[in-house]
Amino acid sequence: MTTPALTRLDDRASQDRTPQDRMPYGSGRWLQVRASTASAEIVGQIRQRLFDGLLKPGDFVGTEGSLSIEFGVSRITLRDALRILEANGIVEVKVGKAGGVRVAHPNPERFADALAVQLMLAGISETEIFDAQMGAEVRAVQLAARTATQEDIIALEAQLARCVDAVEDAEGFVRESLAFHLCLVRAAHNRALLAQFQALRHLSWRAIARTSTPTRSRRVLERHRSVLDAVKQHDAERAATLIGEHFQQIIDIHAAMRAEQIVNEANA
Amino acid sequence: MTTPALTRLDDRASQDRTPQDRMPYGSGRWLQVRASTASAEIVGQIRQRLFDGLLKPGDFVGTEGSLSIEFGVSRITLRDALRILEANGIVEVKVGKAGGVRVAHPNPERFADALAVQLMLAGISETEIFDAQMGAEVRAVQLAARTATQEDIIALEAQLARCVDAVEDAEGFVRESLAFHLCLVRAAHNRALLAQFQALRHLSWRAIARTSTPTRSRRVLERHRSVLDAVKQHDAERAATLIGEHFQQIIDIHAAMRAEQIVNEANA
């Protein structure tokens, strides 16, 4: 709530502010646009409303038709702005009789998505991903050991049981294990950590699946069991140490595989 | 429509349809129909190319005209897709003779923006932010203690000196301190951790600035000094412990201020 100065982070909308524009002849709810790109100006105005606290999730903003009139632009230009706002997770657009533009409901997955794209573009190595994931998750289990509810524990036990069932199926076990880690992070009740974990999860999936064998799976299972026990006993330090070692093992195995691969390529 | 080939992977974070997990085939259920708009389909295909490693920053993708022909849609529909891709930071669009669509260069600032929107909508607490930041930074200094180069150390010393100079100016000290933390994370040479830190940095700035006093600044300075010493001695464990305690202090102070504020509001 106390973040009024953040709206300036938007790239396009900030560079072309000319508040000296002619005043509205329209209904006065929105300023009519005269900027470098009209759609960016519209995005900026609606963002501003959100950060000024004038818009709350679920609020009806208008229809494409009505908004295009209010902003004084064509419907297509307004649609351009809506696509940007939608991609930014600021509004939701529905078709049909009761359709139109509404302020979006929060969706942490969206931040995870943005982060994943940037990591991809930057060409970040798998080692970097694992290290970052370790940071988020060590903190998460520390918190989980303190704040996990009974439901969290039940979910974790259930997920661990699914891991046991899948122990012979290498790929299935990796999937269930990731779900277990997700349950752990959820138990921390921290949406920022959850978003970070989700962002990295998709990227590390493949790398982990490559190194999976039934023997390793059984070792991982033991480790998961002990982490869960520590969380259940509210022993934050032990839980953090255990999950840290767990990640270090993953990193080491991955580094070994990587080295082996390089040797093989050199021989070939 | 030319090719509806790529229909896999759950990249619809921009156009969130049902996030419902797929059900098994056998249990009397049908496979969910892939109902999406043409522009979302185009976004999905280009995203897929990025995640398959077929697109690198700076690559020329095409012009609006050529792409609309290749995808078999009108130019306006393609523009809708481009607005979404642009908002996601996947492509950059330039006007003019040598213009067109190119794969974007990574821009960490974009996280801060995406995160700010989601925090605004979800109302994530500052405590959650601090906890997440703590996770990333503890891991970062651990790595920094192992991997920091001579240049990193020089940069850290220089930044610490600037902190010393600003110790009497509350706001200036917070700014220089944040820069010090940034140097620490940089010294870890992990872009994923750096990106996470950058995303959270803007959000915690104000909260930290509120709790700043010269007395506290001097204590913070000591702590920074000791962290840097640990990093210089390659003592990862001590560095991690120290920075963890440092964050815990920040969290505690913030919680105390928060409590005080609530009491004041109740009395008023």
Added chain:
DNA sequence: CTTATTCTAATTAGATAATCATTAGCCTGT
């Protein structure tokens, strides 16, 4: 009579087409 279901019509976004305006790099002619 009440409740559940089906139809229908109104509303709204999705998409197309043709066209003009604006921008920016390139190139030519003095």
Added chain:
DNA sequence: ACAGGCTAATGATTATCTAATTAGAATAAG
């Protein structure tokens, strides 16, 4: 060297059509 025109690209408009969604009326069942 540089002014000015050429050209290829996006930005924006208008008009029109299609597809999706739902409120509400009509209808059937209990």
